[in-house]
Amino acid sequence: MIPTSNRFSTMPTRRQFLRQLTATGALASTALLTSCATGGKFAKPAAKNRREPVKAFCIDFNWGDHGAAEPGLFAQADPQEHVRWYQDLGANVIQTFCVSYNGYAWYPSEVAPVTPSLKHPDFLGDMVKLGHQAGMKVMGYYTLGANPYWEARHPELVHRDDSDYIKIPFTLEYLDYFCRSVADTLKKVAIDGFMVDWVRPPQHKSWLACEREMYRQLLGEKFPASGSPPKDEVLEFDRRAIERAWRHLKRTVHRTRRVVIWTNHPFVDAEKPLWEGHRLLQEVDWVLNESPDAAWLDWLRARVGSETLIVQNLCGWEGHDANLWRQIDTQVFGLYGYAKADAETTLPTDRVPANIKNIKLLREAYHSL
Numbered sequence: 001m002i003p004t005s006n007r008f009s010t011m012p013t014r015r016q017f018l019r020q021l022t023a024t025g026a027l028a029s030t031a032l033l034t035s036c037a038t039g040g041k042f043a044k045p046a047a048k049n050r051r052e053p054v055k056a057f058c059i060d061f062n063w064g065d066h067g068a069a070e071p072g073l074f075a076q077a078d079p080q081e082h083v084r085w086y087q088d089l090g091a092n093v094i095q096t097f098c099v100s101y102n103g104y105a106w107y108p109s110e111v112a113p114v115t116p117s118l119k120h121p122d123f124l125g126d127m128v129k130l131g132h133q134a135g136m137k138v139m140g141y142y143t144l145g146a147n148p149y150w151e152a153r154h155p156e157l158v159h160r161d162d163s164d165y166i167k168i169p170f171t172l173e174y175l176d177y178f179c180r181s182v183a184d185t186l187k188k189v190a191i192d193g194f195m196v197d198w199v200r201p202p203q204h205k206s207w208l209a210c211e212r213e214m215y216r217q218l219l220g221e222k223f224p225a226s227g228s229p230p231k232d233e234v235l236e237f238d239r240r241a242i243e244r245a246w247r248h249l250k251r252t253v254h255r256t257r258r259v260v261i262w263t264n265h266p267f268v269d270a271e272k273p274l275w276e277g278h279r280l281l282q283e284v285d286w287v288l289n290e291s292p293d294a295a296w297l298d299w300l301r302a303r304v305g306s307e308t309l310i311v312q313n314l315c316g317w318e319g320h321d322a323n324l325w326r327q328i329d330t331q332v333f334g335l336y337g338y339a340k341a342d343a344e345t346t347l348p349t350d351r352v353p354a355n356i357k358n359i360k361l362l363r364e365a366y367h368s369l
Contacts, residue, residue: 054335057091060316061346068148079120094139095336096127099185101143139195145166150168173210187257198265243280288312311333311335
């Protein structure tokens, strides 16, 4: 999930990065235009047994007015008030936080630091209890590709300005910390699953010592003396690094308590080869298309496993138009949206007009489905 306004100028926004990558080779929206012209929907043949559509939303605690939310921002959030908001929206899936982007937990974690001054010390647990009472599933959240708390304590294992917003290589040291945090949550809180955000490799403008060791571990050979591996070897390195991270995560969940694993990457044209035949896409439970470009749905359908649910994001970027839901077969795809929280109310801020418009559209959609 990314900031939704250029007011966050102190952060290198993911939106700008994604637009740069997709500007010259963006997915054509031919499929969408054809579907609209023919009155059709993005879909594959409907399943024999109809299921309840996935209608998910997240009030986003990741970002403040000047970038990443400082620890303690939104600590006054009231689970009862939040669950009522989701009920009014018509959602049946709440996506809230185990550990937000800043690295701080929203429950009494024994691995990650706990968000300071929480008015409700087990915010996540209370959200789960109240959400379940209201008949909703409750999903948590972690960020894989960055964690400012962990980064500050392991500067030798992270990138700085030589990468994009993905800062952390998936070293064994980091995977151990990440998976211990996931296991801690699953043992203590009855979440139905969780989103793992920013599942992408760092940019290889430079290679850290830890990545050179990863190269030996993953490819079985010494890092090239030139300091610049061939492109095909870099691609294979990234594929194997993500596959190893996925194996560790999946094993942790299966050994602790099986729940839905939901990934967001986001996908960009330049990294398409990374995902061809990739084990993660074939095995993950849910996968999100965060982009407003619904042409990614067809691309994903050709690559995910038979049991994987593809979820389309409809709110969060200025380019989103939640009217897209009318063109999506909700027996095939899930629906989702997110909106930055207000620092005072902790509910969606009214200072992002695109989000307000799309929340209104989602409320209409969710209540009609």
